[in-house]
Amino acid sequence: MSDIRKGRQKYYNIFSHFYDLFIKMHSHNHGEETRKFLVNSAKLGEKNHPRVLDICCGTGSVALAFTQKHPNVQSIGYDFAVGMLHKAKQKDTSGRTQFISGDAARLSFADNSFDVVCCSHALYELKNEVRTAALLEMKRVVKPYGLVLIMEHEVPRKRLIKILFYIRMMSMGPKDAREFVKQGTLPFQKIFADVTLSHSQSGKSKLITCSKT
Template sequence: MSTLRRSRQKFYNVFSYCYDFFITLHSGHYRNETRNFLVDSAQPVRTKQVRVLDVCCGTGSVALAFADKYVDALTVGCDFSTGMLHKAALKDTAHKILLVHGDAACLPFGEDCFDIVCCSHALYELKGQARTAALQEMKRVVTPRGQVLVMEHEVPQNYLVKIMFYIRMLMMGPTDAREFLEQGLTPFRNIFNDVTLSHSPSGKSKLVICRKS
């Protein structure tokens, strides 16, 4: 892992203490709506023992939502921040999910082993090459008929949250920030054969759904 990635890892270890507060501030009462929209957009081929991977799982909210919907699923949350994983473990009092320490750009899983792979509000925080590698890794680990679902924030309207949003964009670098703000699908279409775009009912988030075959 590069020096930059290690410094970002330390940042997210600290950020984990206020991450849920930041998400609540940004999403408000739309938080559950956005998460449910992501989970309900998944269309696994199998109806039993679904295998779900949440990449950059953060504090585990999305992984837990999948585990609640698919009660017999193998639901895995993967993050490179031990701080985030610790917070996720504290939430998972019923031990519904498996938490794995790993890098999105080099996932510690075999090929074609998950029916659903998701990444919620995290992919665009990766630098260009790491983001491309993460998308390639998600394609590698999802089954041929599975789905990769990538959800990201639209530009916030709340003044304070917008300032924090743009600070995060600047951390990515001007080129990467511009790519995010333009909301292009080209990076996804360069990797996946089938890419569609939709938006949450409130318009707070956008969802890119990808299939590799």
């Protein structure tokens, strides 16, 4: 592991103690709405024991939301920061959600393993080559007719808020984070056979739905 990666891992281990509070302040009470939108968009319906993988899961809110919505789901949260996973396990009062440490660019799962693979508000924080590798890995592990769901922030329309948004991009993501966000669905269309775009009710987030067949 490179020194830069070790540094980022240490940063997120420390940040895990404040992460949920930060997200609550940033989302302005829209966090639950956004998670419901993502979970409902998975269209698991009455599938028998579906498997869901949440990459860059942070403190596990999305993985846990799948568990709460679908009693028969096998929901797995995946993150490289042990501190984040520790907080996620503390929140899992039912003990039904798995949390695994690993690299988003090298997933430790077999091909065609999951009905749904998702990643929420995290891809922009990865470097371009790592981001592409992570998307290819998502495509590899999702089932042929499964879905890859990518939730990202909408670019704010108001000028001041937009400036603050891009400052956050520069401080928390790589140099190409702004360009990645501005490209919309193009990076996903290069990898997946079918890509559609939808928006949360609040307009704070956008959902890119991808399938490989």
